[in-house]
Amino acid sequence: MKTMQWSISLLAMLVILVVGGATWATNASQPFIANQTITTTVTTTLTSTMAITSPVTNTLVITRASGTQSVGDLNGFKMMKVERGMTEIGKGCVECHKDTSPGIVNDWRSSRHGNVGVSCIDCHQVEADAPTATQHETFKGTDVFISGLVSPGTCSRCHPQEAEQFTKSGHVRAYTQLVPKPEMQALMHKYEGQNHPELNDTSNQTGCMQCHGEEIKLGADKRPLPETWPNAGMGNVYPDGSVGNCVACHTRHRFSIAEARKPNSCASCHLGPDHPDIEIFESSKHGHLFLTSGNEWKWDSAPDAWEPVDYRGPTCATCHMSGIGKLNTTHDISDRLYWNLWAEESKPRGSNDPMSPLRGDAVPGREKMVTVCAACHSKLHTDGFFNQADKAVRLYNEAYYQPAKKMRDDLKAKKLLKDNPWNDEFQQTFYFLWHHEGRRARQGALMAGPDWAHWHGFFELQQDLYKLQDLYQKRISAGKIEE
Numbered sequence: 001m002k003t004m005q006w007s008i009s010l011l012a013m014l015v016i017l018v019v020g021g022a023t024w025a026t027n028a029s030q031p032f033i034a035n036q037t038i039t040t041t042v043t044t045t046l047t048s049t050m051a052i053t054s055p056v057t058n059t060l061v062i063t064r065a066s067g068t069q070s071v072g073d074l075n076g077f078k079m080m081k082v083e084r085g086m087t088e089i090g091k092g093c094v095e096c097h098k099d100t101s102p103g104i105v106n107d108w109r110s111s112r113h114g115n116v117g118v119s120c121i122d123c124h125q126v127e128a129d130a131p132t133a134t135q136h137e138t139f140k141g142t143d144v145f146i147s148g149l150v151s152p153g154t155c156s157r158c159h160p161q162e163a164e165q166f167t168k169s170g171h172v173r174a175y176t177q178l179v180p181k182p183e184m185q186a187l188m189h190k191y192e193g194q195n196h197p198e199l200n201d202t203s204n205q206t207g208c209m210q211c212h213g214e215e216i217k218l219g220a221d222k223r224p225l226p227e228t229w230p231n232a233g234m235g236n237v238y239p240d241g242s243v244g245n246c247v248a249c250h251t252r253h254r255f256s257i258a259e260a261r262k263p264n265s266c267a268s269c270h271l272g273p274d275h276p277d278i279e280i281f282e283s284s285k286h287g288h289l290f291l292t293s294g295n296e297w298k299w300d301s302a303p304d305a306w307e308p309v310d311y312r313g314p315t316c317a318t319c320h321m322s323g324i325g326k327l328n329t330t331h332d333i334s335d336r337l338y339w340n341l342w343a344e345e346s347k348p349r350g351s352n353d354p355m356s357p358l359r360g361d362a363v364p365g366r367e368k369m370v371t372v373c374a375a376c377h378s379k380l381h382t383d384g385f386f387n388q389a390d391k392a393v394r395l396y397n398e399a400y401y402q403p404a405k406k407m408r409d410d411l412k413a414k415k416l417l418k419d420n421p422w423n424d425e426f427q428q429t430f431y432f433l434w435h436h437e438g439r440r441a442r443q444g445a446l447m448a449g450p451d452w453a454h455w456h457g458f459f460e461l462q463q464d465l466y467k468l469q470d471l472y473q474k475r476i477s478a479g480k481i482e483e
């Protein structure tokens, strides 16, 4: 499996080389181990949408540890070196931007892209008729058009597999799932935005959308409108129609695999009272390992070759994305999940539709997650752990959510709920029960963070339930909502 996957990415890389520019040879190498060398030379005329029209010669040099491994076996690589050229125009972007935006050029130069000669023009150049095509003064009269926006559609030209997996995952719906939900629209504009004539979008622009993403709209100058950009959210809808945001985890212009493997790359969104995944992680034994010895771990091993010899404990990426043992790396973060742990009531997953809260497949998902644990724990330990954790999900469903919902439905039928849910103690408490403490209890239990499972979880759940029972009794016996 692994061998095949690498062959595919190798193939993709050859395609990438074909897509690129010419002339300026950048030499770079990434050491893996040591020994025998294979040299492949690809010469071709460019026909890509990037429309750079000179023939290019690219040399891909791979040094392998032994003669017995196939080219597809990444574990055998000692060194991989790609020599490729850049056009005069491509060089010009770097030369000028080195002065106008040194921060960007510096990040790019020290990146893998910089090393293999994938440069500004490869990501920012677009066709003249692209919706975002603009021209620098310097290029007026030439056919060089650029776009400040770089969508996942652009990345997918060279990384089709990562983009396809992302598109199948729950991350892809992060923005689009909000659009059809009237209660969420009301929360953003009516309640948080206080129906302010000018400013009712402000709270969602600076909050919700910076995590969930936004539909990026363009002005007459073909540049993004400030109401919709900049945006760091996960599920952006770009003017070229592609959805997602690869920069959410691989910040520009380093686009680093090492950075994405650290828990901090998830923490900008997965934190706080309603999904404290970083807090759960940091307080778990795994976080203990990361925080005390993570600075000694090896973070930049090639995809699918990052294994427990490089690190002592798992990070978010290790469990949810990375290749480990016989599992391949995936950009589908829904692939290794059994439950949905953010919904009002947790159910086992079983849907292929990325818009469905149950996207995933419970039993194979759990098998994959267990395979992750098996790299460092015994079967006895892992089975025992999931036995405890799954019971916590059932306890939440059966002892808290279901009784609370029964009371809520009854009050609703008897018209004993206020119209404004955010100014009604029963509805507020019900919301905190599932959205805050209920998620903390469930996610804390399944990611081994006992403080979150207990003090911020079940302890508060029982307090919520007693409060709901009190309010329910009052409303039912008085036949009206308390003052």
Ligand code: HEC
Pocket (backbone or CB within 6 Å): 089, 090, 092, 093, 094, 096, 097, 100, 120, 121, 124, 125, 134, 136, 138, 144, 146, 147, 148
């Ligand atoms: C002669 C100097 C020069 C050259 C050559 C140049 N740029 Fe720029 N570029 C600029 C300046 C100046 C800005 C505006 C910077 C700012 O707003 O801070 C800019 C802005 C940009 C932006 C931001 C988006 C926007 O529309 O403002 C991108 C992306 C960009 N350049 C990419 C490129 C690419 C790709 C090339 C090569 C094809 C290139 N530049 C060549 C000077 C240059």
Ligand code: HEC
Pocket (backbone or CB within 6 Å): 093, 094, 097, 101, 104, 105, 108, 113, 118, 119, 120, 121, 122, 123, 124, 148, 149, 150, 151, 231, 247, 252, 253, 255
């Ligand atoms: C691997 C693709 C890639 C390469 C290579 C690349 N960029 Fe970018 N660049 C991006 C992405 C993605 C964004 C974020 C755009 C967005 O929000 O849609 C971006 C944004 C920018 C911006 C606007 C960012 C800001 O903070 O104002 C500028 C300017 C820019 N790039 C210039 C450059 C220059 C100069 C180079 C070459 C040294 C370069 N880029 C190379 C992908 C790339």
Ligand code: HEC
Pocket (backbone or CB within 6 Å): 013, 016, 019, 020, 112, 113, 116, 118, 122, 123, 150, 151, 152, 154, 155, 156, 157, 158, 159, 246, 247, 250, 255, 256, 257, 258
């Ligand atoms: C023109 C082709 C091309 C485009 C477009 C491109 N990449 Fe790459 N990317 C490459 C090549 C080539 C490599 C190096 C592969 C290797 O070293 O095995 C690479 C490597 C990477 C890596 C691994 C970096 C590391 O630290 O090992 C990441 C992450 C990445 N790209 C993300 C992106 C993202 C995100 C975009 C879009 C914003 C993008 N790429 C656009 C060609 C491209």
Ligand code: HEC
Pocket (backbone or CB within 6 Å): 169, 170, 171, 173, 174, 175, 177, 210, 211, 212, 232, 233, 234, 248, 249, 260, 265, 266, 267, 268, 269, 270, 316, 317, 320, 321, 333, 334, 340, 357, 359
């Ligand atoms: C830019 C914000 C952001 C970052 C960074 C981010 N996520 Fe998410 N994530 C979200 C949002 C928003 C959702 C909810 C998507 C939805 O259901 O609409 C989500 C959902 C998820 C889910 C549940 C998916 C499902 O099918 O229900 C998992 C698991 C997850 N993220 C893991 C990660 C991991 C691991 C990382 C880091 C490697 C990460 N996320 C980085 C915003 C982010």
Ligand code: HEC
Pocket (backbone or CB within 6 Å): 173, 177, 178, 184, 187, 188, 204, 207, 208, 209, 210, 211, 212, 268, 269, 270, 271, 272, 274, 275, 341, 342, 357, 439
């Ligand atoms: C700090 C980042 C962040 C902010 C701000 C944020 N969310 Fe989320 N949201 C997430 C993450 C992460 C998840 C996934 C929760 C999980 O997996 O437990 C999520 C889940 C959701 C879901 C459930 C997913 C689904 O498919 O139904 C909805 C709805 C939602 N958020 C709406 C909103 C709204 C509306 C706002 C603003 C009023 C908002 N969020 C603000 C990060 C954020």
Ligand code: HEC
Pocket (backbone or CB within 6 Å): 152, 155, 156, 159, 162, 163, 166, 244, 245, 246, 247, 248, 249, 250, 257, 260, 261, 302, 303, 304, 306, 317, 321, 322, 323, 329, 331, 333
């Ligand atoms: C939720 C965070 C997250 C998002 C979003 C994300 N990546 Fe990644 N990416 C990672 C992690 C983590 C790794 C390292 C996996 C490992 O350990 O090998 C990675 C690795 C990569 C690599 C190296 C090869 C591989 O597959 O391991 C490439 C290329 C890449 N990502 C491209 C992309 C592109 C293109 C997008 C947008 C479609 C994207 N990534 C979106 C987290 C993310």
Ligand code: HEC
Pocket (backbone or CB within 6 Å): 263, 266, 267, 270, 275, 277, 278, 279, 281, 286, 314, 315, 316, 317, 319, 320, 336, 337, 338, 339, 340, 341, 342, 343, 366, 369, 443, 446, 447
């Ligand atoms: C030791 C492995 C491990 C680590 C480390 C880990 N997770 Fe998890 N994560 C899990 C397991 C197991 C589940 C529950 C899966 C299931 O449904 O059976 C889970 C569930 C989740 C969910 C809930 C998805 C839903 O259905 O609501 C999110 C979001 C998430 N993890 C994000 C993260 C983030 C972000 C980090 C790092 C800060 C992280 N995880 C660290 C193993 C891990």
Ligand code: HEC
Pocket (backbone or CB within 6 Å): 285, 286, 289, 308, 311, 312, 313, 314, 318, 319, 369, 370, 372, 373, 374, 375, 376, 377, 382, 385, 448
């Ligand atoms: C890269 C290795 C690694 C992976 C993968 C890993 N763990 Fe751990 N885990 C450890 C280490 C090391 C400890 C700390 C042991 C100690 O406390 O001395 C630990 C501790 C724990 C603990 C705390 C209890 C204890 O025995 O210390 C739990 C629970 C746990 N892991 C569950 C899991 C689960 C479940 C998975 C898979 C979803 C997993 N781990 C994946 C290395 C790993």
